[in-house]
Amino acid sequence: MIEEIIIAGFGGQGVLSMGKILAYGGLMQGQEVSWMPSYGPEMRGGTANVTVILSDERISSPILSQFDTAIILNQQSLDKFEKSVKPGGLLLYDPNGITRHPVRTDINIYRIEAAAEAARSGMVKTFNMIVLGAFLKLKPIVKMENMEKGLAKSLPLRHHKLIPANMDAIRKGMELAEPVAVIA
Amino acid sequence: MKELRLMKGNEAIAEAAIRAGADAYFGYPITPQSEVIEYLMAEKPHERTGMVVLQAESEVAAINMVYGAAACGKRVMTSSSSPGISLKQEGLSYIAGAELPCLILNVVRGGPGLGTIQPSQSDYFQATKGGGHGDYRLLVLAPASVQEMYDFVKLAFDLAFKYRNPVMILSDGVIGQMMEKVEIGEQYARLTNEQIDELYPWATTGKKTGQDRRIITSLELDPGRQEKHNLKLQAKYKKMQEEEVRYESLNCEDAEYLLVAFGSSARICQKAMDLGRAQGLKIGLLRPITLYPFPSEVLNDLASKVKGILTVEMNAGQMVEDVRLAVCGKVKVEHYGRFGGMIPSPTEVLQALEQKIIGG
Structure with missing residues (x-):
């Protein structure tokens, strides 16, 4: 198994931490993992992305131009990374703020209304975990028990009381993933 | 565990x-x-x-x-x-x-x-x-x-x-x-x-009674003595060349084309190698782990076996000079680089190998 993922959105949306929690989940499952952020002077409001790779074998390049999955949280990232999904791959996006929707017909496209759900439930900070839940529903590459262990490893001790809320958000995301265009 | x-x-x-x-x-x-x-x-x-x-x-x-x-x-x-x-x-x-x-x-x-x-x-x-x-x-x-x-x-x-x-x-x-x-x-x-005193007789740990002075300096105004010091340093570097060369070679046994890269570029090259091998191209990768001393000998050996070498670096061509010195004209050596903070993708590296070495 190897899964090559790009997660992209605005700084402050929890893009990097979503990637880290997923990577830690993989690590708890005994997988090889890499987490490579686009780092720079950009902060909240700018664009942020991270390449996460989970694999049963030693990982070669942490830098990629083609991905099995793109998790997209804003228009700029959709414009930039839609073309980078491998044929037959997965594009998962939150339609919030998206005016130009994906057009490719050779990939599986799903949407997750995570921003809307986070606003509705009042749990704005678990927005990224709703998205992650949708991904894990579509590609169950990390078991839930290992995600919980990964959360415990990623979050500082003082935030461990938030683990159940984060796990609930992951489960909510699993329910909310919706197909947009699925290839046969 | x-x-x-x-x-x-x-x-x-x-x-x-x-x-x-x-x-x-x-x-x-x-x-x-x-x-x-x-x-x-x-x-x-x-x-x-x-x-x-x-x-x-x-x-x-x-x-x-x-x-x-x-x-x-x-x-x-x-x-x-x-x-x-x-x-x-x-x-x-x-x-x-x-x-x-x-x-x-x-x-x-x-x-x-x-x-x-x-x-x-x-x-x-x-x-x-x-x-x-x-x-x-x-x-x-x-x-x-x-x-x-x-x-x-x-x-x-x-x-x-x-x-x-x-x-x-x-x-x-x-x-x-x-x-x-x-x-x-x-x-x-x-x-x-106490352990430092025992293990490192040169260390300036405070002069004890009966002990010779220990002097740490980089200054020696007498040219004869400075030359002697330089020769001592050179002998030390030669010993490093004999004893400390480290490298990793991947798929070099049957390789027809060789990628040479260090650090993160080597990771990218490994993926490029895998992509190329999937297309039937016999690509190997040599990754110098010690950049000084440089693994010249193994490169010279490999140069006798492969059809061409591409070095991949995130610079305008620096290690390629050491590769060329090691290879000594035996085989074509080209360089592919991105710089200014740009990182080459594995596909880009494979294309460069095809253009500069395989097709070139």
Whole structure:
């Protein structure tokens, strides 16, 4: 198994931490993992992305131009990374703020209304975990028990009381993933 | 079971320094390696092992603090990124001249000048050919993973003391900033002053009655004696060439085309190699781990077996000069590079190999 993922959105949306929690989940499952952020002077409001790779074998390049999955949280990232999904791959996006929707017909496209759900439930900070839940529903590459262990490893001790809320958000995301265009 | 953590390369280096029994870290923050000092400050190693961590007033101050601590036989390190490493060159030349052990980490960013904070490998010449003034060499290790960032710290200290020579870990923004799985090793104890006195008869630990004076200096005004000192240094570098060459070779046994790359470029090349092999191209990869001493012999051997060599570096062509010297005209050697903080993708590398070597 190897899964090559790009997660992209605005700084402050929890893009990097979503990637880290997923990577830690993989690590708890005994997988090889890499987490490579686009780092720079950009902060909240700018664009942020991270390449996460989970694999049963030693990982070669942490830098990629083609991905099995793109998790997209804003228009700029959709414009930039839609073309980078491998044929037959997965594009998962939150339609919030998206005016130009994906057009490719050779990939599986799903949407997750995570921003809307986070606003509705009042749990704005678990927005990224709703998205992650949708991904894990579509590609169950990390078991839930290992995600919980990964959360415990990623979050500082003082935030461990938030683990159940984060796990609930992951489960909510699993329910909310919706197909947009699925290839046969 | 060993402890596994998900860490950035910069954090792994910092934890490894504490675990290797380092006595001191002196540094000054600069992107993309500020996590080294951030981690050390947060971790408070003075409470764990007694290790001193100090943010100096400048890079120049930091390297001279390293000089002082190293003269006392202490395991000491500093870290910076390209412009900061340039500032440290005077001190490094003095430390090399005075034959003192220490560890310097350079998490390279694009240059010249302040350049960019994005990853680069454009400090290869500076690291391997001296960097500061005078005829000296650093022993240079190039990690290609976060685990190697961790593992090379203990190795670097051991080599530094074996040769009484500064050792540089030449990393870059990719390896420094990325997170990977790290197996955390054991905690080595810091040496006591008595142990230092016993192990390092050169260390300036305070003159005892009946003991000869120990002098640490890089100054020798008598040309005859200075030449003798230079010859001694050269003999030391020759010994490093004989004993310390390290490299990794992947799929070189049946390779028709060879990629040569170090650090993060080698990771990208590994993927390019896999993509090429899937298309039936017999590609191998040689990854120098020590950039000085350079694995010239193995390259010369491989040059007799392959049809062409492409070096891939995030610079305008630096290591390629050492590859050409090693290969000595036996086979075509070309270079592919991106710079200014741009990182080549595996597909791009494969295309370059096809255009410059296979089709060329």
